[in-house]
Amino acid sequence: MAGSTPTISKENFFRIHFAAIRRADATGLPPYRKTLMKIHKMLTIAAVATLTASCAPGSTSAPAAQPSGPVQTGAPAEKVTLSLVSTPESGAAIKAIITAFQAKHPNITINYTDTNYDDYNKSLNLSLTSDQAPDIALLNSVGTTVKDGLVRNLAAYEKAYGWDKAYPSTQLAQWRVAADGSTLGSGDLYAAPAGFSIVGVYYNKAKAAKLGITAPPATPADFEAALAKAKAAGELPLQLGNAQGHASFTVQLIGQSQDGAENAAKWTFGQKGASFDTAGNRSGAQKLLDWAQKGYLPKDANGVDLQGAATKFIKGEGVFFIDGNWDAAKIGDGLKAEAGFFAFPGAKATAIGTSVAYAISAKSKSPDAAAAFLDFLHSPEASAEEFKAGFMPADPAAAKPETGTVMADIAAAWTKVNTDDGLVGFNNNATATMNDKLTAATQELIGGKNDPAGFITAIQDEWAKTHG
Amino acid sequence: MADTAVLPAHRAGRETALRPRRRRRGRLTPLLYVLPALVFYAAFVIVPWLHSLWISLWEWNGIGVATWAGLANYIEVFADPALRSSLLHAFGFIVFYSVLPIGIGLVLAALVAATPWKAMPLIRTILFLPQVLPLVAVGVIWKWIYSADGPLGLDSSWLGDFTLAYPAVGLVGTWVSTGLCFLLLLSGIGKIEPSLYEAAKVEGCGPIREFWHVTVPGLRKEIAVAATVTVIAALASFDVVYVMTGGGPGYTTMVPGVQIYQLVFTAGRVGTACALATVLSLLTCAVMYGLNRLTRER
Structure with missing residues (x-):
């Protein structure tokens, strides 16, 4: 069944076969025909079940290519609401960082939600594929988020904001993913670290x-x-x-x-x-x-x-x-x-x-505003909050x-x-x-x-x- | 409909008009009664089961693109020693979840039935209590009991020991199931014809022979019910193992329930997990079939 398309459409298939069954019931056929029809009915139901299931589970195609080209740096001037998901451990610092960020950019509102560590890691991929995908998500590890096209490639933002100079190379290496989607350490950047x-x-x-x-x-x-x-x-x-x-x-x-x-x-x-x-x-x-x-x-x-x-x-x-x-x-x-x-x-x-890091969801409608927040993560204010919450800051001097x-x-x-x-x-x-x-x-x-x-x-x- | 043809014409006309409709309604009425249950059963048991059967034929991480795997996942279930041993562990749990509790329950029920005590309701409650507790709580409590700081004063945790961890986890199953088996069997004893006991006494049977020849055969049905419930619990065990050891040390306490959970949620191998789940459910059905054949009344 894999990938093959049936020659008649599903709707027509149902119509033809169920019509045959109805006709047989209405015309009072002899018993042996009835038995035959019963078998036919069973086969039809089995076929219906197969047809309904005949699509492969999961997404039907490879993730679409992500937009590339110039991006805007700096927080946008219009009103933007972003959602951010995290875990309570990492969230302690990020909540304070959000407050500091919003004080600087009153037009941006960031709604924070958290889930405990275990549940978070197990449900993150599903939530990123859902229609209510958050704009910014905590990543504890890359996992399959890049392979499945769930998070945004940050290469353009990295260049625009100069993150490669703001962080020592070993601190970003963990969030660089090669073109195969699973080899780490080199390639494009997919998340910005927030505390080590x-x-x-x-x-x-x-x-x-x-x-x-x-x-x-x-x-x-x-x-x-x-x-x-x-x-x-x-x-x-x-x-x-x-x-x-x-x-x-x-x-x-x-x-x-x-x-x-x-x-x-x-x-x-x-x-x-x-x-x-x-x-x-x-x-x-x-x-x-x-x-x-x-x-x-x-x-x-x-x-x-x-x-x-x-x-x-x-x-x-x-x-x-x-x-x-x-x-x-x-x-x-x-x-x-x-x-x-x-x-x-x-x-x-x-x-x-390792660092906990924040990524921008591939479904986010305001990636520029989200990137402005990611850039804020290595600011002195944010670093101080990270250290207060028990994380090592990107810049050791902030500790x-x-x-x-x-x-x-x-x-x-x-x-x-x-x-x-x-x-x-x-x-x-x-x-x-x-x-x-x-x-x-x-x-x-x-x-x-x-x-x-x-x-x-x-x-x-x-x-x-x-x-x- | 052939029989209507021999009837006199004027009756035949009326009959053919009414009979098929009545007959059909007669056939459909019972279906109508079971329909609500059937709809829910189909929607929440049969369809998901078929769906997981379908997924088991694919290599899929739960999110991305799936590739056709055919029976490769099934081959892996039997070829991978870790997956195979988890199935064996589940079957080993039948001893702790079913055989021991039914054995202990039988003896306790026979003793209690022979000598009625005033404290009976209290004893019943205490014995049944583990059945009421959530299994996660049971696991947490026993994890502490088996630890080096626990009330047993063990010198090192049993759950970290390669030989003791499996029986230690299994005994928790015994502790949980015994109360249920005891209550089931006790209520069954009340239904055994008292004259059988009298007859046994007249024939000069001692309490032990009375137990073997009257009580145990009289409880055939209750034993079957207890075995069905507890064997399923053994094969589908998850909570207690997950909370107490997570399958460790090494893989000594790994059961399919925990393995399936890990395969789906950490390894992202949903196809393999579904194949293991399908194998487990088929094996469970096979065991249930065997059990029904064994305990069916002749």
Whole structure:
């Protein structure tokens, strides 16, 4: 049935066949003819069902080419109402940014709505295809939004506003999509970042001091030595919750500190020829297994989730804890001055980090006004609001934390990582299913059900399904 | 209509005028009664089922352009070890969702029926309570119970353990289903002819033989109902697994329900998900057919 068009139209088909059935009923045919007609009737119904369904699910054609050519910069002068969708976590900052933007441009109204993170990601594509598509939408990752033509190509706006100069290149790379619609890292820009996350190592300063560790470890070897010291002193060296696969952070941090940010990023962006089978990742997987076997990790890591582990870390279980800046407030409130943070050590500082970003829906009727808002996202006012809400601003100078807090450590790490150009996106976002795969595979590695070589193969195979 | 021909002409005229209409109305009337239900059943069960069957023949991410896949999705369901093992896990859950609850329910019901207690309404309520709770709440509670900070004082969470996670999740199913089975079977015992028990006593049967030879055969129908309901719950399990483990650790507790959800909402492989759903629904129908054959009264 695929793609083939029936020779008679659906309406005519119904008319002809049902008329035949009606005639048969009215003329009182002999019983055998009735049986025949009954079969005919059943077949007709089956055919109707097939005909109705004979179109392929989903859209019938590839997305239409998007308008290119000159665009207008600056907010338009007429009255415009835009709608913006987000999640509560990212929305805290964006609400304040909207207020500041509207104060500058009273003729533009931005209506804000949010949905919780999980539901948001699952329903975003559907809402972008609907007739009530928002003008501006938060993207947590590119996913299939570009491939399916749901978001607008921002190349023209990028050039007009000079975004390529306003942001360091690694900060925009994540939102550049190649012509195939799925390879990231190069190509046209599709979203503008609004606040970054950074994953590094939290530590309990009081416990570390007791072990004689007064400064953050300077090399991966120092870090491992510190874990050994903690174990010898009867402390839990590294807090971890892996029920949702967060051990993948440990593997990635060790891996990219050896392989270098640039090489590691190629794999997360899905660039042709990249491989997970690198010296760094092999050692990352091996270390995770070693640390599990040596008792550096909690015994029930596979049964505890990230939030559970964070709570335990605050309660004093664990000297070190690998987590993102999103838990800074929780850990800072819990451990107060004892909370510390550093970027994972290496020849150059590297970190896992990503930005939440805002894209313009392909269906938006006011793309110029929406682009003016996206341009506002890296303004000093917006950057300050992002930092206040717990995100790292595009410009590290806009981060003004209180000294002596964990936020000050995080801002310092953010500056260091940006100076070294060491920000790499999450391995978990390399493909749509990579997070599920990394969850199961790290659980198997820690649980002794797989070895590092098998782990590397499993991850690379999953990657190759999308990018191979 | 052939029989009207032998009737006398004057009657035949009246008969042919009335009979077909009356007969047709007679045939259609029952259809009229079931029509409202049939319309809803067709609109919300049959049509979506056919639709998902149709989607299962395509490779489609839920939004974009679909490409014809034929039976490739079905081949994948049986070839991919992860998908195949999720089907096996669902069948393994039948032990926890059906066999154990019916077994425990039978013993409890027989005990309670033999010695009527004053506290009966209270016991009934307590046993039935898990059935009333939303399964998501049940999952959250048991996740805590199995955790290292839980009331069992476990030394590490069972849900993170590769050997214990599956039975741990399964036992929650037992806990949920037992109350339903118990109530169903208890009400069934009340309908068993008391003379059968008297006869058994006269014949010198002990309580255990009485249980095997009078109670269990007398409850054939109730056991069939309990098995039908709980086997479907086992094969279609989603909530408890999703909340407690999400299918982990590794893939040890992965069931088709969770797998289908992940395939659609995170992997964007709607065709494969629909193929797995179709296979699951056909297997469920096959099991139901077998179960009906087994428990049908001869």
